[in-house]
Amino acid sequence: MFGMGFFEICMVLVIAVIFLGPDKLPKAMVDLAKFFKAIKKTMDEAKSSLDEELKLQELKQEALQYKNSLTQGLENISKDSGVNDLNHIFDPTPKPSAEEKQSLQDELNAQSLQDKAQSLSVTPKENAQEIGYKKES
Numbered sequence: 001m002f003g004m005g006f007f008e009i010c011m012v013l014v015i016a017v018i019f020l021g022p023d024k025l026p027k028a029m030v031d032l033a034k035f036f037k038a039i040k041k042t043m044d045e046a047k048s049s050l051d052e053e054l055k056l057q058e059l060k061q062e063a064l065q066y067k068n069s070l071t072q073g074l075e076n077i078s079k080d081s082g083v084n085d086l087n088h089i090f091d092p093t094p095k096p097s098a099e100e101k102q103s104l105q106d107e108l109n110a111q112s113l114q115d116k117a118q119s120l121s122v123t124p125k126e127n128a129q130e131i132g133y134k135k136e137s
Contacts, residue, residue: 004012020028 017025
Protein backbone atom coordinates (compact mmCIF):
# COMPACT_ATOMS: atom_id res chain seq x y z
CA MET A 1 0.00 0.00 0.00
CA PHE A 2 1.58 3.29 -1.25
CA GLY A 3 4.95 1.51 -1.34
CA MET A 4 4.86 1.00 2.43
CA GLY A 5 5.90 -2.20 4.11
CA PHE A 6 4.59 -3.83 7.28
CA PHE A 7 7.03 -1.95 9.52
CA GLU A 8 6.03 1.48 8.13
CA ILE A 9 2.32 0.71 8.58
CA CYS A 10 2.91 -0.32 12.21
CA MET A 11 4.88 2.86 12.85
CA VAL A 12 2.01 5.02 11.47
CA LEU A 13 -0.49 3.16 13.69
CA VAL A 14 1.66 3.64 16.81
CA ILE A 15 2.03 7.38 16.08
CA ALA A 16 -1.75 7.65 15.43
CA VAL A 17 -2.50 5.94 18.78
CA ILE A 18 -0.11 8.27 20.58
CA PHE A 19 -1.53 11.49 19.04
CA LEU A 20 -5.23 10.60 18.82
CA GLY A 21 -5.57 8.31 21.77
CA PRO A 22 -7.39 4.99 21.86
CA ASP A 23 -10.88 6.56 22.15
CA LYS A 24 -10.63 8.90 19.07
CA LEU A 25 -8.72 6.48 16.84
CA PRO A 26 -11.72 4.37 15.64
CA LYS A 27 -13.68 7.51 14.65
CA ALA A 28 -10.63 8.92 12.86
CA MET A 29 -10.19 5.65 10.95
CA VAL A 30 -13.86 5.69 9.86
CA ASP A 31 -13.59 9.34 8.77
CA LEU A 32 -10.39 8.56 6.87
CA ALA A 33 -12.07 5.60 5.12
CA LYS A 34 -15.06 7.80 4.16
CA PHE A 35 -12.67 10.43 2.82
CA PHE A 36 -10.82 7.92 0.62
CA LYS A 37 -14.13 6.42 -0.53
CA ALA A 38 -15.42 9.88 -1.55
CA ILE A 39 -12.20 10.61 -3.42
CA LYS A 40 -12.41 7.28 -5.24
CA LYS A 41 -16.07 7.90 -6.14
CA THR A 42 -15.25 11.37 -7.49
CA MET A 43 -12.35 10.01 -9.53
CA ASP A 44 -14.57 7.24 -10.99
CA GLU A 45 -17.28 9.76 -11.92
CA ALA A 46 -14.73 12.04 -13.57
CA LYS A 47 -13.25 9.11 -15.46
CA SER A 48 -16.66 7.89 -16.68
CA SER A 49 -17.65 11.44 -17.69
CA LEU A 50 -14.40 11.85 -19.61
CA ASP A 51 -14.87 8.48 -21.33
CA GLU A 52 -18.43 9.46 -22.28
CA GLU A 53 -17.23 12.78 -23.72
CA LEU A 54 -14.53 11.04 -25.72
CA LYS A 55 -17.08 8.59 -27.10
CA LEU A 56 -19.36 11.49 -28.07
CA GLN A 57 -16.44 13.23 -29.76
CA GLU A 58 -15.60 10.04 -31.65
CA LEU A 59 -19.25 9.69 -32.73
CA LYS A 60 -19.30 13.31 -33.94
CA GLN A 61 -16.13 12.78 -35.94
CA GLU A 62 -17.50 9.58 -37.42
CA ALA A 63 -20.78 11.29 -38.37
CA LEU A 64 -18.87 14.19 -39.95
CA GLN A 65 -16.75 11.79 -41.99
CA TYR A 66 -19.88 9.97 -43.10
CA LYS A 67 -21.53 13.25 -44.10
CA ASN A 68 -18.45 14.38 -46.02
CA SER A 69 -18.24 11.07 -47.87
CA LEU A 70 -21.94 11.30 -48.81
CA THR A 71 -21.56 14.90 -49.99
CA GLN A 72 -18.51 14.02 -52.03
CA GLY A 73 -20.28 11.01 -53.54
CA LEU A 74 -23.29 13.16 -54.44
CA GLU A 75 -21.04 15.73 -56.11
CA ASN A 76 -19.28 12.99 -58.08
CA ILE A 77 -22.61 11.55 -59.21
CA SER A 78 -23.85 15.02 -60.21
CA LYS A 79 -20.69 15.68 -62.24
CA ASP A 80 -20.78 12.28 -63.92
CA SER A 81 -24.48 12.40 -64.82
CA GLY A 82 -24.62 16.07 -65.81
CA VAL A 83 -27.63 16.75 -63.56
CA ASN A 84 -26.43 20.27 -62.80
CA ASP A 85 -26.71 21.14 -66.49
CA LEU A 86 -30.41 20.25 -66.43
CA ASN A 87 -31.32 22.30 -63.36
CA HIS A 88 -32.26 25.35 -65.45
CA ILE A 89 -35.04 23.31 -67.12
CA PHE A 90 -36.80 22.64 -63.82
CA ASP A 91 -36.29 26.16 -62.40
CA PRO A 92 -39.78 27.77 -62.29
CA THR A 93 -38.42 31.32 -62.22
CA PRO A 94 -36.24 32.13 -65.24
CA LYS A 95 -33.35 34.45 -64.58
CA PRO A 96 -33.27 37.59 -66.77
CA SER A 97 -30.12 38.31 -68.72
CA ALA A 98 -28.01 41.40 -68.07
CA GLU A 99 -29.51 43.15 -71.12
CA GLU A 100 -33.06 42.45 -69.92
CA LYS A 101 -32.20 43.76 -66.46
CA GLN A 102 -30.77 46.97 -67.94
CA SER A 103 -33.81 47.55 -70.17
CA LEU A 104 -36.18 47.01 -67.22
CA GLN A 105 -34.18 49.46 -65.15
CA ASP A 106 -34.30 52.04 -67.95
CA GLU A 107 -38.09 51.66 -68.25
CA LEU A 108 -38.50 52.09 -64.49
CA ASN A 109 -36.34 55.22 -64.53
CA ALA A 110 -38.33 56.68 -67.44
CA GLN A 111 -41.64 55.91 -65.71
CA SER A 112 -40.50 57.54 -62.46
CA LEU A 113 -39.39 60.65 -64.39
CA GLN A 114 -42.80 60.88 -66.09
CA ASP A 115 -44.54 60.57 -62.72
CA LYS A 116 -42.41 63.36 -61.29
CA ALA A 117 -43.12 65.58 -64.31
CA GLN A 118 -46.85 65.01 -64.00
CA SER A 119 -46.83 65.80 -60.30
CA LEU A 120 -45.01 69.07 -61.01
CA SER A 121 -47.40 70.09 -63.81
CA VAL A 122 -50.49 69.92 -61.57
CA THR A 123 -51.65 73.38 -60.50
CA PRO A 124 -52.30 74.13 -56.85
CA LYS A 125 -56.04 74.41 -57.58
CA GLU A 126 -56.12 70.95 -59.20
CA ASN A 127 -54.00 69.59 -56.36
CA ALA A 128 -56.45 70.99 -53.81
CA GLN A 129 -59.36 69.40 -55.67
CA GLU A 130 -57.56 66.04 -55.79
CA ILE A 131 -57.10 65.92 -52.03
CA GLY A 132 -60.71 66.96 -51.43
CA TYR A 133 -60.20 70.52 -50.22
CA LYS A 134 -63.27 72.68 -50.75
CA LYS A 135 -63.15 76.40 -50.61
CA GLU A 136 -65.89 77.81 -48.42
CA SER A 137 -67.64 80.91 -49.78
